[in-house]
Each structure stands twice: as C-alpha cells, then as structure tokens.
Amino acid sequence: MLRVAFHHFHMLKLFLFICLTCWVRSDTEQKCEEFTDLSIHNALAGTDLKVKLLLYTRTNKNCSERLSAYNTTASTYLDVTRKIVFIVHGFRPTGSTPIWLNDIKDLLLSLEDVNLIIVDWNKGATTLIYPTAVQNTRKVAKILKKYIDQMLADGASLDSIYMIGVSIGAHLAGFVGEMYNGKLGRITGLDPAGPLFSGKPPNERLDHTDAQFVDVIHTDTDGLGYRNLLGNIDFYPNGGADQPGCPQTPFSGFQYFKCDHQRSVFLFLSSLKQSCNIITYPCDSYLDYKNGKCASCEAFQACPVLGYFADKWKNYLIQKDPPETKAYFDTSNQEPFCMYYYFVDFITWNKSIRRGFIRIKITDSAGNTTESKMNSEATTFQQYRQASIFVGFYEDFDKISRISLTYSTRTLIGPKYKLRILRMRLRSITNPERLQMCRYDFVLLENIETTFKPITCQERDK
Template sequence: MLHKVCLQWYLIFLCLGCWVNSEETCQNFTDLNIHNAILGTDLKVKLLLYTRENVNCAGNLIAENSTAFKYLNVTKKTIFITHGYRPTGSPPIWIHDIVVKLLSIQDFNVICVDWNRGATTLIYHHAAAKTRDVANILKTLIDKMLSEGATLDSIYMVGVSLGAHISGFVGKMYNGSIGRITGLDPAGPLFTGTPPDERLHYSDAQFVDVIHTDIDALGYRESLGHIDFYPNGGTDQPGCPKTILGGSEYFKCDHQRSVFLYMSSLNDSCSIDTFPCANYRDYRMGKCTNCEDFSPRGCPVLGFYADKWKDYLVAKNPPMTKAFFDTAAKNPFCIYHYHLDFVTLNSKTRRGYITIKLVSTDGNQTEYTVDQTKVQAWSSANETKTNYKS
C-alpha cells in the first residue's frame, strides 16, 4: 500500500516536472522596467518565432540548444517584426496582437525581434547606436535560412521607429534584394538629414512602404519608400492628446498610431483608401481624388496589402509616391472619402460658407463646413470630405 502511494506521488511530481519544463520552452518578450532604463542595458537579442503551430508559445531561434527551428519552415514567407526605442522597458502593447492578426491571414513564419535589452535606456542615442548590431544579428539568421532553401523574395521586414532603420540596414546587406520592408513611423531624431546608407531608403528592398504619423516630433518627415503614407497629414492623429495634460500618451500616441493603422489593415472589415498627392493641403482641396495612374486597380490602400500596387510604384521615375488620407479616431480607423464639386453660376466673386449635411440610412447625421471663404464663379470649389465607415 505504501509502495503504491509513493509511486502515485512520484508520478504526480514527474508530471508536474514535465509541465514546468514544457512551460520553460515558451519564450516571452523581455519585460524590463524604469530601473533598467536608468541603468541602461547591454544588447541581448531574442528572435521569437511564432507559427500557427505555436501561436501562443514562441521559441527563441538564437537560444542555446533551441528547439524552435522545428517550427521554422523556410519555404514559407517570413515576417520580421522589429520594435524601436523602449524608454520604460515594458514590452510593446501591440506585439502579441500583430502576431495573431498576421497568422490569421496565412501560416507565415513570424519572428519578433526582441532587442528590449539594448533598446531600454533613458538615453535615446545609446539605443540608436545599437541598430546596426541588431541588423547584423538578423543577417546571421537570414543567411542560415538561405542556406536551407529560403529565398530573399520571401523575407518581409516590418520595422517600428528605430526598427524601420534596422530593417533598412538588413536590406542594404543584401543589396536591396529582400522582398519587402514596411516602415512604421521611422525614427526621425539622429536620422533626419542623413544620407541613404545611414537610414531606411527605398533601395533597401524590392518594395518599401512607409507610414508617417508623427513627422513633427518622433517620426521622419521626408519620403523614404516607394510609397509614403501620411494619415491626417502625418501629424496630430485623431483621438491622441493635444496637450501634455494627456500624460505619456501625449508623447507616444501619434508615433504609435502607425502600428495600429497597419494592424487595422489586417482586418477584413474595411480597407483604408489613400490618395497620391503632392501635399496634404492639395488632398484636402480635392485635387488628388483621381487615381487613373493606377488603373484598373484604383487608389492604393494602406498597410499589409499595399504591395498589390508595387508594379505601378517601382516603375515611376523617381520611384517615390506620397499618399494622403484621413482616418477616424479609433480602430478600425476607416472612413469614407467624398469628393464634392461646386460650380457657381453668378459671374461675380462671392464670399460665404457652404455647409454640407450627410445623412446615413440609419439616421445618423454629420455636418461639415467647406473651409473656403471665397467661392469664385470661374472655378470649382473643391473639397475632400470624410465620414466614418460603418
């Protein structure tokens, strides 16, 4: 009897041990704090692999005796997600959601580039100085994948802030032959005004698309890709605090919005249409609603599916396009865009306001006043109006 009891307890502890060991194989994103940021952190990178087989249990591809390679199928497209500067040390709040959304589309290899040890510091330029080192580590993994049958066409890099420039550095090492880079509000400080070999550039991949959401503060103002998207003109995103009374959100909300806009493009509910244009003012004046240059596909869409316009965009001379659009204040951010033309019949110039009322089928109403005090008879008064998509 005692022997049976001892055997039962032994099996229980053995099973518990197996459960603990299996849990230890799941790697989490490095979670640091303000104490680490004050002291600064040395660079230590984890490459966390997720597939549909292990969507909730990442494996570290560069850990000693890693078993994660059993999930890495080099014949599939591989998407690298690289974050930026982390002044507080906490993991990005969006990191798990972007993995889940990508894997809901297709069974990719999704690799989260966790360089939180290195990005966590109160001194921004210390983190920026480590970006090329991170890129070299990524090249080592990509070289291994290529030796096992992967192709550069299948490599897709999504970089946030400093991560956008890291992605560019990786692309330069392969002479721009990797498939695609998406830059999500590439970092501006220390990179603005630098030559192309020191930052993200459209020559770093076969297709480079960029979303700019904080060009007047933390982001990069000028064009960097084959197509550069400027939601709401690239500044002051709807729903973000306008004053410092908004706390930490005042500093990061605009910058971070690029990530949430990209994730919104992974939903089936709606797409975000954009309008190639010289500047935001011309777009708002209704001068850029014609997308005949992209016929029959139409105006480019933001985010994951932007590469459907690749052939049109890379063939341009120079191969750089700016696109503007407006968004809602919250997810899914999609809105309708209306182009309205007014032609006056009187031959004299008149001053005044034009108010437009839109009424939906369910009774919701929106009013809008055209921002133009002079309406001239010899020209059309053009304005692009936006309204929420339901």
C-alpha cells in the first residue's frame, strides 16, 4: 500500500513538472508578429491608422520581430551594420494580406543577408475611400522617419537603407526619402500609383531626387499606374500599359483591374529568382525600341537589367544630364517573363520595293519550336539593301536546327507577291557570342511558310 502511494506521489510530481514546464515555455516563447489581415468589412467601416514594423532576418526568417520606434537597440535581430530593406505595400481596398509578401521576404533573404522590414500599415490602407489612404501616406512616412532616426542613432547608415514601395507605397517611400534630402541609398517604385499623384510637383510624389538611386517599373500607365518619369531609370515593360496574360475585358472580374498593376511586383520577384535576366533597352520611345533602334546599349557598355540588380548601372544613370532614362522591353505572359532577342537581317533582290511582315519560327534539335514576337511594323525591303527586323522569342535555343519564315503583306485583295532573298542572317542580341546563322538565295511566297536548315554564316557576312 505504501509502495502504491509512493508511486502515485511520483506520478503527481511528474505531472506538475510537465505542467510547470509548459507554462514557463508558453510564457517565455517569442510571439511571432503577423501582418494585419483585415477584410472587406473593415474596408467598409474604415480603419484608424496604425503602423507595425515587422523585422525578418536570416536568423528569424519564419518568425518576425516587431520593432519599437523608441528603442531599436532592444531588438534581438536587428543588425544596423547590414543593409536595411523596407517593403511598403499600397492601397488595400479589401484588407487582405498582399499575396506576394511572403515571396518577396523569402527571396530577398535567400539572396542577401539583410534586415528585411515589412511596413504593415494595413490599418490605414484598408478603406474604400482611396483619398483617405493617400492622405495617410504622409502620416506613415513621418512614423517611419522616427524608426529610421533611431536606427541612425544606433549606428545605421543612410547609404544602406533601401525602400521598395508598391503603388501608393512607392510615393510613401519617396516622402521618406525627401525628409532625408535624397540621401537614402535606394528607392524602387513598383508601378507607382497614378490617381491623385499624376501632374503633381516632385515634392508631392516619388521623384528621382528622393534617394541616391531611384528605379521604377511602370506596368499600368493607362489605368492605376503613373505614366511619366519618376526615377533615374523608368522601365516600361510591353510599353508600360497592357501586360501579356492579363485579362482584356472587365468580364474577368477584379483581376482585370489589378493584373497589369500587380505585374510590376511579379517582374521584380522574377529578378530575385535569377532564373534569367530581364534585359531592357534605354530608348526614347516604345516604337523606336520595337523597330530595333536601341538594341546596342553601347553608351551603357551593357543593357540594364530589370529589378533588384538594376543598381549596377547606378553610377552611369545618376551622372546623366538630366539623370533620367526610359527603358523598354517586352515580356512573355508568365514567369520568368524573359524574352530572348535577335536581329534577322535580309538582303533582297526584288527590283520593286516591297513592304510587309515576316513571321519567324525557330526549332531546336529536340523539336521544340518558338515563334517571334514584337514585329508590329511593316518592313521595307529594297534591292540590295539590308533590312533588319528586331524580334524576341519566349524560349532560348542554344542550337537551332530549322528556321521557318512566312512573308505577308496582310492584304485581303490583290496579287500575291514574292520576296527574293539573297541572304538571311539570324544573330542573337541576348547572347552575341553565339554563331550567326544564315541562308542564301531563296524565295518567299506570300502567306506560304518556308522551312530550311540554316548554316553558319560565311566570314564576310558577319
């Protein structure tokens, strides 16, 4: 009997120990702060402005730490000797967490050992009254300055501060930069908002003077985005308006309104994944770019790339007069969005001038085929003069086994024409070190596809 009582006593001690351990662990265990997830009900009712700064590092990449504006030294993870990256979201009419937030956090931390801070101002951005959210951007900027001032006091450098702002968040980042007289290291604007910002003076929107380097991606210039130049380099994918793969009619629902606007974020994410470089072409206009007038990038030594690594061209861009550059490029309709560019050169021997379009398909040794894009302008073919067509393909073929060409005047009535080719040459702009491929002395019949095996160009043709 005594032995049984002794056994029960030990079992009771063990139970109390387990309970006590659990109680202590739950009391001391760090709380993971989450982004404020709201709903359409909050948007209807309106939200009072509240700002949280959620810090992630490689040490706590899955559990954010909330920073204090008054004592950043109390942070367990903040290292002010490293780069500090702020992610600033925009207007949230439904209150939901941005779908790209975790991706940008994970990708940035995998790429570089930084302090990544998500600026959560969802309470203040969640409203159906857009002007209210716009007004709040100034208030959030002042709050952010308090945090940054504290970081600077603790040893951080303005050079190391990088702000990535989305939509009205891009202008918000600009307001912060303005308060530091443009001495922040960098600001990236992802389709900065147009409504209530278009036509405003530089101190009322993002501007290239707001940081040491400002790069901007415009993807919805005919809708929610800002059309004109805002940075040291402004990228205009697909001309900056309609993005491939996005719905073209309102019947597609909410996606129609946000797809083009949101594409800027996914293009930036693609640059972090580094599956391919999105090459861009500084140019005066989208039409000049499509006509191949800006494909050399000689003044830049190499064509700028989009996204995170755009600052490699910083020194050249900020020294320009004025320090503003437009860059154009085209993308595919899905990740990783890259295009692979070629010039296709033709020398013809028709006595009469011919105008028309040439569709180009290339096939690799495995039978994969991709078709040229961007050839929207008719090409003029004159006897013994080279005509060059600038084209892009969605896929990159190292070894091309066949080329298919179709010539068309795109007229429904009238005679069909022939295009007599002395030489066709295919040369890669994306990979200029590749062998140039040629074909000599053949005829293209209008609207008839002609397929052939190319050969390496003769030395005199290169």
